[in-house]
Amino acid sequence: MGCFCFLHRWDPRCRLLAALVLAFSFSFVKALHLLPLILGVGFACSVLAGLGPMALFNRLRLPSFIIVAMVIFLPFAGGQTVLLDLGMVSVSREGTHAALLIAARFYAIMMVVFAMIGTMPLEVTINTLKSLGLPPVMADMAGLVLRYFHVIADDHGRMTTAMTLRGYSIKPWSLLSLRTMAWLWGSLFLRSHERSQRVYQAMILRGYHLGRPTGHPFPPWRHLVLLVLVLVVCAFIILLQLQAGYSHG
Numbered sequence: 001m002g003c004f005c006f007l008h009r010w011d012p013r014c015r016l017l018a019a020l021v022l023a024f025s026f027s028f029v030k031a032l033h034l035l036p037l038i039l040g041v042g043f044a045c046s047v048l049a050g051l052g053p054m055a056l057f058n059r060l061r062l063p064s065f066i067i068v069a070m071v072i073f074l075p076f077a078g079g080q081t082v083l084l085d086l087g088m089v090s091v092s093r094e095g096t097h098a099a100l101l102i103a104a105r106f107y108a109i110m111m112v113v114f115a116m117i118g119t120m121p122l123e124v125t126i127n128t129l130k131s132l133g134l135p136p137v138m139a140d141m142a143g144l145v146l147r148y149f150h151v152i153a154d155d156h157g158r159m160t161t162a163m164t165l166r167g168y169s170i171k172p173w174s175l176l177s178l179r180t181m182a183w184l185w186g187s188l189f190l191r192s193h194e195r196s197q198r199v200y201q202a203m204i205l206r207g208y209h210l211g212r213p214t215g216h217p218f219p220p221w222r223h224l225v226l227l228v229l230v231l232v233v234c235a236f237i238i239l240l241q242l243q244a245g246y247s248h249g
Contacts, residue, residue, distance in 0.1 A: 042111030
């Protein structure tokens with residue numbers, strides 16, 4: 001459990017930078033024999049983050065629909081070398097190669113992102129981006145949007161419940177239903193605008209100042225050593241890809 005605890009105690013800035021450099025090095029891979037390596041690194045990051053197989057499967061389930069829809073037709077899209085002739089369609093080596101590359105890199109990057117960033121609270125991620133140079137106004141806006149998404153959802157639920165108690169029922173493809181829903185969302189946006197003005201005035205009264213400087217302590221050396229190890233792994237992957245490209249050429 002020590003490595004698990006240390007990964008979750010790792011400085012968020014180092015985790016974010018590690019995720020970025022790993023994703024970049026994975027996207028650089030074009031050799032098929034390196035795909036098991038990047039998938040292994042991604043899975044190792046997930047294990048170190050404490051994500052079990054079922055938790056990882058649940059997180060990858062929805063993105064899998066997107067990537068499968070993108071690559072399922074690539075082997076049949078044509079190519080110079082035919083691997084399997086099915087009559088009207090044929091499976092090409094180039095299309096299969098492209099499908100494997102896209103799918104493997106996608107899953108490797110997603111495992112790293114879920115392990116490094118997905119296990120951090122969103123507020124911590126926003127503050128980490130701010131400490132790495134994100135403009136304060138963008139960080140504050142992201143925090144407010146995160147907070148008031150839930151408020152708007154609660155308002156929408158209450159208004160929908162009130163409409164249902166008054167006998168309203170949604171009828172698909174009904175102009176009356178569309179007009180009523182338009183009034184509902186318009187009312188929500190107006191209420192959100194009025195609430196945002198009150199929130200901003202309250203922030204000003206409590207001493208909020210956009211240009212206030214904030215200090216961010218330097219990460220401990222142990223955290224930097226682990227970041228350097230990640231950089232070494234990324235450099236090793238890129239060197240292997242360069243060597244594979246030269247030998248193929």
